[in-house]
Structures are given as C-alpha cells and as structure tokens.
Amino acid sequence: MLLNIIAFIVGICLGxxxxxxxxxxxxxxxxxxxxxxxxxxxxxxxxxxSPPIGSLFLGFPLGMRPGYGRMEFLIGVIIAVLIYLSLKI
Known part of the structure; x- marks a missing residue:
C-alpha cells in the first residue's frame, strides 16, 4: 500500500x-x-x-498543471476499462 502511494506521488511530480x-x-x-x-x-x-506501476502511470496525467491532463486521464481510463471488459468476456 505504501509503495502505491509513493509511486502515485512520483507520477504526479513527473506530470x-x-x-x-x-x-x-x-x-x-x-x-x-x-x-x-x-x-x-x-x-x-x-x-x-501491478498496482504500484499502474499508480505511477495514472499519476502522470493527474499531476499536470491545472486544466491539463484531465481529458487525457478520462479518455485513457475509459479506453482501459473497455479493453479490460472486452478481454473478460
């Protein structure tokens, strides 16, 4: 759990x-x-x-300047969920 938080913070800083x-x-x-x-x-x-690596990548668009990265995050998560659901069928 702590590794997830650290990876998320690093992703935010990189973004x-x-x-x-x-x-x-x-x-x-x-x-x-x-x-x-x-x-x-x-x-x-x-x-x-791998939640720590996923947190790092998800933190990147969320950490961008205010107004940047929000649409990318939403589109990316929606596409990822659709791909995940299509693979589960």
Whole structure:
C-alpha cells in the first residue's frame, strides 16, 4: 500500500514537471497530449496486474498543471476499462 502511494506521488511530480516544461501558455489549449493519454491507458491496464506501476502511470496525467491532463486521464481510463471488459468476456 505504501509503495502505491509513493509511486502515485512520483507520477504526479513527473506530470507536473513535464507539463510546466512543455506548455508555456498560462491558459489551457484545446488539444490532447499524446504522452499523457498513453500514460493513462497504460496505467489503467497495468493497475490490475501491478498496482504500484499502474499508480505511477495514472499519476502522470493527474499531476499536470491545472486544466491539463484531465481529458487525457478520462479518455485513457475509459479506453482501459473497455479493453479490460472486452478481454473478460
């Protein structure tokens, strides 16, 4: 459990550093970041197998600057849940 929390915090910090280094504009741009989307999908799929690694990947888009990463997180988790449900059938 402690390892999950530590990995999640590290993912949040990495997302924050990434978003501040990539996006210079103080406003939210209407586009989806491919790295954050991939991180959310991978984190959603891996979370069932290895929660610490999944927490690291899920923390990345959640830790981005305010306004960034929220759509990527939602799209990634929805795609991951759909893939997970389709594999369970």
């Amino acid at each position: 924050l550093v990434y978003s501040y280094s990539k996006y210079k504009a103080p406003y939210v741009e209407k586009r989806i970041d491919k790295l954050a989307l991939a991180s959310a999908i991978i984190g959603g799929l891996i979370f069932n197998l």
